[in-house]
Amino acid sequence: MTDTIAEPITPNPPPGPADAPANADEPLSYGSYLEVADLLRLQRPRTDAHDEKLFIITHQAIELWFSCALDELELIRTAIDREMFGQARWSLRRLTRVTGLWLGHLDVLTTMTPAGFNEFRGALGESSGFQSVQFRELEMASGLRDRRYLNLPGATDEERERLRRRFQEPNVADAFTRALERRGLTPEKLFAPGQPDEELRDTAEDLLEYDALFHQWRYQHWMLVVRALGTRPGSGGSAGAAFLRSTLDKWFYPDLHEARSQVHAAPAEETSEVEGDGNVVYGCPMGYGSDLST
Numbered sequence: 095m096t097d098t099i100a101e102p103i104t105p106n107p108p109p110g111p112a113d114a115p116a117n118a119d120e121p122l123s124y125g126s127y128l129e130v131a132d133l134l135r136l137q138r139p140r141t142d143a144h145d146e147k148l149f150i151i152t153h154q155a156i157e158l159w160f161s162c163a164l165d166e167l168e169l170i171r172t173a174i175d176r177e178m179f180g181q182a183r184w185s186l187r188r189l190t191r192v193t194g195l196w197l198g199h200l201d202v203l204t205t206m207t208p209a210g211f212n213e214f215r216g217a218l219g220e221s222s223g224f225q226s227v228q229f230r231e232l233e234m235a236s237g238l239r240d241r242r243y244l245n246l247p248g249a250t251d252e253e254r255e256r257l258r259r260r261f262q263e264p265n266v267a268d269a270f271t272r273a274l275e276r277r278g279l280t281p282e283k284l285f286a287p288g289q290p291d292e293e294l295r296d297t298a299e300d301l302l303e304y305d306a307l308f309h310q311w312r313y314q315h316w317m318l319v320v321r322a323l324g325t326r327p328g329s330g331g332s333a334g335a336a337f338l339r340s341t342l343d344k345w346f347y348p349d350l351h352e353a354r355s356q357v358h359a360a361p362a363e364e365t366s367e368v369e370g371d372g373n374v375v376y377g378c379p380m381g382y383g384s385d386l387s388t
């Protein structure tokens with residue numbers, strides 16, 4: 095089993111102090127341990143626009159959390175491969191919390207008006223979140239492989255190499271599929287009523303929660319762009335909001351979603367019916383009907 099576990103991919107810089115301390119005898123302080131001075135030097139707005147620093151910090155903060163999420167994904171994949179589902183679920187808990195944080199970050203940016211954004215938008219040039227290497231790594235490590243992102247515009251050679259490795263190595267979706275196979279299960283059997291393997295089913299539920307939160311990020315980001323850009327194209331050259339809307343079809347674990355919904359769905363004739371007046375009445379798995387026409 096261990097032969098399927100790839101070496102962790104360590105983003106730059108490697109663990110350990112970045113530079114030798116100026117004076118090795120000086121005791122560590124909050125600022126020196128966290129390198130706060132360096133951190134605060136990393137926000138370099140290119141205009142005097144009040145909102146540009148907020149825009150930079152929001153992106154940087156989310157990129158830091160992307161890095162944390164990638165660490166958890168590696169742990170989750172390894173734990174599933176080793177049948178350590180307690181560890182996998184613990185890391186999934188953290189991963190979903192980290193993913194949930196990104197929503198709050200985006201929320202802060204909704205306080206930026208289109209006019210405020212326009213004050214510095216020209217300074218962005220062709221740079222765009224589309225070029226975020228870690229975002230593509232996250233997609234690949236979670237379960238989505240898209241060969242087109244191997245040559246991400248703006249990426250360095252080292253970053254392209256990281257993307258190539260992420261693309262080639264088993265991801266969390268692969269690890270979970272192999273775990274199912276080892277137990278002779280399919281997604282449909284996993285969610286079947288009475289299926290006794292609770293730890294695997296609960297892990298699947300956690301994966302679906304993560305997938306849903308990631309999807310929420312895609313949705314909230316799209317809405318942010320609708321509000322800030324309207325129908326104008328993005329700085330990365332895409333159609334902007336229209337392009338982002340097309341990404342809402344992306345899921346990491348579509349087979350699990352589908353299998354779960356099949357099990358919980360009521361028989362077709364009970365899920366919807368057309369009343370005499372033409373209104374469609376929708377049924378829910380709990381047995382309550384709601385008339386959406388009212």
Ligand code: HEM
Binds near residue numbers: 223335
């Ligand atoms: C007002 C704020 C923002 C605007 C107007 C905006 C705009 C856009 C647009 C138009 C795109 C499509 C590609 C393009 O043509 O540029 C995009 C993609 C993207 N943006 Fe943003 N963005 C904003 C905030 C953020 C933040 C805070 C992040 C956090 C890292 C982010 C991450 C991304 C990512 C990862 C993509 C690629 C999405 C995909 O391909 O599925 N964006 N953004």
